[in-house]
Amino acid sequence: MNNIEITTRALNSIQQKKLNEFADVLIPGGAGLPSASEVDPDGNWMERTLKVRPDLKDILFACLEKAGEPEKILDNLKKEDPEEFDRFAFAISGAYLMNTRVRIILGYPGAATMPNPILPGEAESYLDDGILDAVINRGTIYRSVTN
Numbered sequence: 001m002n003n004i005e006i007t008t009r010a011l012n013s014i015q016q017k018k019l020n021e022f023a024d025v026l027i028p029g030g031a032g033l034p035s036a037s038e039v040d041p042d043g044n045w046m047e048r049t050l051k052v053r054p055d056l057k058d059i060l061f062a063c064l065e066k067a068g069e070p071e072k073i074l075d076n077l078k079k080e081d082p083e084e085f086d087r088f089a090f091a092i093s094g095a096y097l098m099n100t101r102v103r104i105i106l107g108y109p110g111a112a113t114m115p116n117p118i119l120p121g122e123a124e125s126y127l128d129d130g131i132l133d134a135v136i137n138r139g140t141i142y143r144s145v146t147n
Contacts, residue, residue, distance in 0.1 A: 015064045016043045022063060022070040023092050033105055036096045045095040056091040059084050 011019060023036030040046060050057050062084075066073045078085040096102055103109060126132055 011043050011046070011064075015061075018064050018070070019043060019046065019060070022074065022088075023096070025071045025074055026089055026092050027096050033102065036092060039099040039101055040095055045099050046091070048098060049091055049095040053091065053094065056087055056094075059087045060091055063088055 020037035020041065027036035029035030029038060063073060074085065077088065
């Protein structure tokens with residue numbers, strides 16, 4: 001598959017309904033948090049997830065093609081292929097946690113919006129084990145951008 005196929009394959013309404021059922025098995029909501037299908041009923045967040053992680057698309061569609069109850073399918077997958085189960089759960093939770101409503105409820109605005117200043121003494125801790133000695137001993141190397 002090329003990237004265009006991977007990133008443009010949309011869920012049809014039957015697949016979306018089944019995905020919502022799977023998602024609610026994994027993230028049923030509670031304790032003030034909505035279920036996965038409540039925050040992504042149309043699959044918009046899942047589409048965003050798959051655009052950045054197209055490698056998760058195959059396991060997602062493989063699960064959606066299986067016949068049976070989502071809870072039993074996931075139980076079997078977890079027992080038979082825990083790695084694939086983890087990839088499927090990662091896709092569901094990734095879409096869920098990207099949702100703005102969920103992030104607000106959790107009190108997490110997102111990494112891109114949060115400043116991450118260096119703490120006093122933090123830089124010095126990188127010097128303790130000598131990991132940067134080779135870089136420091138090499139000296140400054142850069143090319144000036146001014147004439």
